[in-house]
Amino acid sequence: DGPPCCLACATAAPLLRDVCGPGRRAPGCVCVCVCGTRDYNPKQMAIREKVFSTIVSCFKRHGAETIDTPVFELKETLTGKYGEDSKLIYDLKDQGGELLSLRYDLTVPFARYLAMNKITNIKRYHIAKVYRRDNPAMTRGRYREFYQCDFDIAGQYDAMIPDAECLKIVYEILSELDLGDFRIKVNDRRILDGMFAVCGVPDEKFRTICSTVDKLDKMPWEEVRREMVEEKGLSEQAADQIGEYVSMQGGMDLAERLLQDQKLSQSKLACAGLADIKQLFSYLQLFQVTDKVVFDLSLARGLDYYTGIIYEAVLTQAGVAAACGEAQNGAGGEESVSVGSVAGGGRYDGLVGMFDPKGRKVPCVGVSIGIERIFSIMEQKAEASAEKIRTTQVQVMVASAQKNLLEERLKLITELWSAGIKAEVMYKKNPKLLSQLQHCEEAGIPLVAILGEQELKDGVVKLRVVASREEVASESCSILHVELFPVDVQQTMDISAAELTLLCWASGRAL
């Protein structure tokens, strides 16, 4: 066998990272996986489920419903929604049906769903995989198939209240996941457009200059300026004026100051955006999240469909950056190091109307949690920690100490299952007791119910605590009844409520 060497195995064979790539394999590669994708093994699934459960709890606490849409959409549904990134869309082969593409995000399918069902207000979350034919960088959590966790509020409401809730949600989720310090950058498309206008950027260059500004979190201002002037033909003077604005960061005070700014206040668009930022911060104060939110004029975001407020959350802890194998300098670096975006979103008031035959608009604001990078961090954290991750929830192993007790084991486990107890039995007629106990230790199963000739004769089951090796058996009751552990044993054993139920059930007693 050759070594695992395609990109999906980059973590296993980092030196081969540059040899294999999408569509090309190193000689001797025996992998049969798709480049840029990953399988989740049971340990990774355990981490994934924990992350999802935190996120879903937060979405539900905020009253969201959930929907689901197909993995593919009509190609025309996705066309013209993603700007330059449209080239990354996966198309299906034309096999004599419709022209289909894999979804690129969850926002466009959501807008299509609202328009098709004529829904004018809803608060929903959607957790699902999306697809982008990007250059994968697996060790940094960049895949071609990856999860997004989206929360969106659609409806005609008073300004900035739903927008503020989206930021509150990002704040809650990132705090609860305990990934280290973070910042949420906020800006507004109208402020950007107003800024471009007053700095003398020609109208037709707004979008392209905007996507250059978007690179400020990945490259220094000098390079961004060079791209604006040399590649995009902007005047040096305009670039320098933009440079002044995009270095500004602050809170409500900055919005107030800019509303007085001689140049920027000439743009009605910018003023509307600034007034909304002010309003937003007043709600964020009530939500008690202003300590992590920064009004940052360098935030641009690539997607075409945003119309108002935009935001992006970045982890800033140097420790996390190291764990993630990535150390970039954030735009507004300060002392902390950015490890890239883990959440982003904004207001898109025009998207639903693009799917409605009469163009009826439904204002929307939402946020998308980019979960793969979070998974990577959590996985590395789990590996570094001594704590063992259980991948099953088995409470008791039904074992036998002698041969020819398969029937009795199957009878006992049937009773346990029908009592709702999570139980396992080895699929062997005559397994060795040692191998049954070893399996318990490996899998973290806390209890073993042991059947033997003597127990059968006495009509008892021996119950053994794997960690402490303590054993108990009832004196004289039916095969399934054992004595309840004495209370002090329970306390030292650190067994869960479910396992206590098992013990109580086994003893035939109510708790």
Add this chain to the structure above:
Amino acid sequence: DGPPCCLACATAAPLLRDVCGPGRRAPGCVCVCVCGTRDYNPKQMAIREKVFSTIVSCFKRHGAETIDTPVFELKETLTGKYGEDSKLIYDLKDQGGELLSLRYDLTVPFARYLAMNKITNIKRYHIAKVYRRDNPAMTRGRYREFYQCDFDIAGQYDAMIPDAECLKIVYEILSELDLGDFRIKVNDRRILDGMFAVCGVPDEKFRTICSTVDKLDKMPWEEVRREMVEEKGLSEQAADQIGEYVSMQGGMDLAERLLQDQKLSQSKLACAGLADIKQLFSYLQLFQVTDKVVFDLSLARGLDYYTGIIYEAVLTQAGVAAACGEAQNGAGGEESVSVGSVAGGGRYDGLVGMFDPKGRKVPCVGVSIGIERIFSIMEQKAEASAEKIRTTQVQVMVASAQKNLLEERLKLITELWSAGIKAEVMYKKNPKLLSQLQHCEEAGIPLVAILGEQELKDGVVKLRVVASREEVASESCSILHVELFPVDVQQTMDISAAELTLLCWASGRAL
């Protein structure tokens, strides 16, 4: 706007069902969905989550881990695994990378995963969508994108123990989902092959005759016989002998009788299969599931990869059949009417070896729950029942009785959220009390916390039970503290534990 008329909307516009189809739309169709797929609205999601939770609980009770694999595989991974059905595989467009196909089931990706990671034993479940370019029949739960819930046991174990557990799992899930009566048909590929051999079917016709036998649940014996003789060129005598065998149904007794059958007992293959069926039934007796399991020689199953035992579960209740809009006559009809398969599986000992460079085999047995048909039934049941399905879990609505109290509402809800309480607020500066209360009734929110000038002055919050319209307020405590409901009110209100927590928390008391 034209009426919704593509296949995805067949339930809404049943008369147009035949007008639209994959790739063709009726004139005036305004749908932007992919034919053969569906969106799940919040109500459907609530049902789906309930079904999944029942299934996952069962899988976990039996000690399964879970994995996930990408939605697409290399095309070559799927090639040659599905027999005649391979034409239904969705291919991706060649966009300069690998040739990819959407997964057709979860079994082949599982086998690929085991081989690639050199895993020789695992018990895992996997719940995910699979893709087939079949003719959709949405009202009967047949889609081009649909969920499968798979449970498989891989490893070299003593015969029939894991196989019996798979059947036990099907039994538990179908019982718990409460879909009405069901049967689990069992057969063995080796018995089928042995039967074909002793009936005089030429070796090279085994597979094609097998797929004709597979149609016995959809058409009467006469038609199946005709296809064998006229289309597939089988002798009338061989067909009639097959006809005798495939009409047989029974339990362990039938296996014993067939082991004595003069003709069938000449086939070693058949005898091995029959011995295993006998062994299987002895375990099924211990698992207490023999009342629903039938050894049925007409069961064939289409997929190529099965090597031993095969099984399929069908719902038999006439009531369910009517609800499902489908009434077929089962092969062994009796008095009950089959509504088609809801679960199926079997043993596939050769599949993993096909992905291993050295052909090392890993014996596997598994079952797949076909969930879409179950969703359809549950949805129709939910529609027929008076019970209202909640799509959110909101416990309390933070409302105001007067104008200009947005700040106070946002402050209060911030406290509720940080206490883990699921709470909502209307995104309006000055919502009407009536519309806030109406929203509670529509969404099934049980409690409203009402703020008004008087309450603020008194330093209390009024808490109102939406259903009974009872109200309470504390006498003199902080804005967040209200009196605990008297116990008798709790009882008549039928409020949940979480809501009680809310009340206790609001009152500043421990439970």
